[in-house]
Amino acid sequence: MKLSSVKSGEVRVRSVDAPLYFRRRMYAYGLVLNTKILVRGRGVYIVAGVMLGIDREIADKIVVAR
Amino acid sequence: MKKIFLVGNPNAGKSTVFNMLTNSQVHTGNWHGVTVTATSKECTLNRERYTIYDLPGTYDLVPFSNEERVTTRMILDNPDALFVNVVDVNNLDRALNLVCEMLELGVKCVVALNFVEAGKRRGVAVGLEALSRALGVPVFALPHNKKQIQSVFSRIVSAKITAKPPKYLELFDLDKIAFLLTPYCGKNYLKYNALRVREGATDGMWECKLPLNVLPRFRTLELTGGLEYVVSTRKNFIKEVVRESKKSTAKTPYGWSKLDKIILNKYLALPVFFAVMLVIFYLTFGFFGGFLSEIAEYVVVEILGGWLLSLLDILSAPAVVVNFFENAVISGVGSVFSFLPQILLLLLFLEILEQSGYISRLAWILEPVFNRIGLSGRSVFGLLLGFGCSTTAIPTTATIKNDRARIKTAILIPFMSCSAKLPVFSVIGGAVFGVNNALIIFSLYLLGVAVALLIALILNKMYPTNKTEEIVEFTPMRVPSARKIFSIVWQNTRQFLHRLVFVVLGCTIIIWVLDNFTFTLKFITNEAEVSMLESISKFLAPLFSPMGLGFGAVCALIFGLIAKELVLSSIAILNSVTGVGVAASIIDSASVVCFTPASALAFLTFCLLYSPCISAISQLKSAVGGKITAIYLGLQFLLAYALGVLAYYLGGLIESVGVSAMCWVLMCVVFVVICVEIALISLTRGRCQSCKRCQIDFKSK
Helix, strand or coil: CEHHHCCCEEEEEEEECCCHHHHHHHHHCCCCCCCEEEEEECCEEEECCEEEEECHHHHHHEEEEC | CEEEEEEECCCCCHHHHHHHHHCCCCCCCCCCCCCCCCEEEEEEECCEEEEEEECCCCCCCCCCCHHHHHHHHHHHHCCCCEEEEEEEHHHHHHHHHHHHHHHHHCCEEEEEEECHHHHHHHCEEECHHHHHHHHCCCEEECCCCHHHHHHHHHHHHHCCCCCCCCHHHHHHCHHHHHHHHHHHECHHHHHHHHHHHHHCCCCCCCCECCCHHHHHHHHCCCCCCHHHHHHHHHHHHHHHHHHHHEEECCCCCECCCCCHHHHCCCCCHHHHHHHHHHHHHHHHHCHHHHHHHHHHHHHHHHHHHHHHHHHHHHCCCCHHHHHHHHHHHHHHHHHHHCCHHHHHHHHHHHHHHHHHCHHHHHHHHHHHHHHHCCCCCCHHHHHHHCCCCHHHHHHHHHHCCCHHHHHHHHHHHHHCCCHHHHHHHHHHHHHHHHHHHHHHHHHHHHHHHHHHHHHHHHHHHHCCCCCCCCEEECCCCCCCCHHHHHHHHHHHHHHHHHHHHHHHHHHHHHHHHHHHECCCCCECCCCCCCCHHHHHHHHHHHHHHHHCCCHHHHHHHHHHCCCCHHHHHHHHHHCCCCCCCHHHHHCCCCCCCCCCHHHHHHHHHHHHHCCCCHHHHHHHHHHHCHHHHHHHHHHHHHHHHHHHHHHHHHHHHHHCCCHHHHHHHHHHHHHHHHHHHHHHHHHCCCHHHHHCCCCCCCCCC
8 A cells, every 4th residue: 555545553665666766765765665654644754763754745656564 | 185074964963063173153953954065164183184074965875956966976076085974873774874875985984973962862872883893984973062073083084994895785796887887987986877777777877978789788797686676785784783783762753742743733733833933023023122123223323323423523533534434334334233133033033943943844834835836845944044134045945856946946035025124124114104113014024925925826837846756854853052042143143243344334435425425526515516326316216206216215225236234324324314313314304315104115115025135146146047047136126116116006095094004904905915825825736736747756857
């Protein structure tokens, strides 16, 4: 499922469905495969222990699983 | 001279370290992207001279924006220099990504851990030796003390540092790729480009002209895995390093604060923002700021000015000298100086917002709103700082990744009323509108925002901006220390006094000379003689007559092009104001510059919207280019002129109802305009959500 569809709880990154240039940057932000993401609220996530605001278009590209 | 570069993730504290190391006053803030260009200064370490460079922060060596490009270029072009990687211990995993990328390139690198004490308080402890052993580079902890930082850097430069690539690099087979790339790119860029090829793409390559027929030769190398393989290998290494060196019992995520429940709440976020801004403006322009300004005016103009004039009287100075000190120095400079407390108060509040960490949340809150008018959430940094000074605000747009959003933000910043315009609004508004002055000032600030929104809406229709990716890292909420606040106040005071002495006083002398001498350089002693300034201004005055402005006001506006502070000092000189009473003289019909409520309104509107000062224009030129700047300045003048004329006629129509009612009506008009614009913005959808035709602008280049 897409990260944008998750309303709460904890998920793990399965893949980033985007061009290479963008994937590289996502990985630099810490959104690598199997990273734990805690959904804090609308658009606010805790990625590897750090608070991030990720907009909807990007959250749509991140495929996660519980 | 040897070079030391400070590199690291954004908001890791590089500029603070740079300031402590080199005794500089580089701008620092608690948000990402404060530093947008490389700054350098020399310093002595172990009796040897070094040039220290403070580079913009980056997460990755493949640049996404202009300021990240600066960092990558510096790293690639200086392979023999020493790079000090400033790492926030609270965010070690992410910071090590950049460290590893640099080690892969084979640059000489050390790790300097920052925020060690703050980390300990959160329960995060990093073993220096364990980290150094695992990474294979020297690791130092950075103290928060100037002397101790210099001693740490002395140890850094005397440490034996070798460029040791990480073990996992052997798995990437970079030598084979580099061999194929050798004829097509420079030696410095070979490893960097080889890594890009290893990741599976040639789009991020650095100054490498690769012919199409070469690409199939890479396939023969049978490189498996691509980007995901490279990243997972690197991440596994980082995971191992962190496991060996870091112990964490932190219960809260980094950057999280209890206040976030309110600040980031979808219903409360915007009302909280407006309430914060209202409090800031009320304290600055209301009773508190006004009281401080009155004290400053009394001290400078009455007491110091009185002493100076008494001294000249005792010395029996010639009339021309007395006239100069009375009109140019005391009236011209003194009238501007009296607003120092209010300007400092506004800048102080903006600094507190910057240092507290609220500003990074604001970028996130306003992102969906700004996206609808073709701006980026990061535009808020520049627009907010624009209330302080456009010259310092415009360079912050470099952090905006989308070029169109960056240019739009840069050209909207001058519409935010800067602190230098505050004395003009206060004095002229106070003189003409009396107790309703606060309403007029508030209306003018709102008008600036309304015009900026309108222009953003129009520009978005003409040149729509594709949505760029936006990830905002929330910086930790911090209470700015008293020492830092004092340092900021002192720094701003120094800058203001420097500007007052070298720009305002210098130009005031020129204005005084132009106002008191004829073209034959004869000092004017009777009213029949015409000064140089009067001749020039009278030539231009007919252009401004539709706004009801006389030649004196026109003259003040011309000098306002150099610096906005000069508008008020020009008026003070032209009206030959002595002692406290610039405001009183403005409505005195015997004065050269006199206003009716309608013409004052037109003057203030024009002053708000016309061209920014010379230094802001030069920053704008470097941010958006000469051609756009020239077109923009022309259109801005026309807009200011049109709205000035409109304000004059509107003011004339409602003048009959009384000044108080007029101020309320005007504020309501501006407020209604803003409400209409907000309604239009809420009806406009973000480009990607509405048309579905455009893709996210991952990278336009």
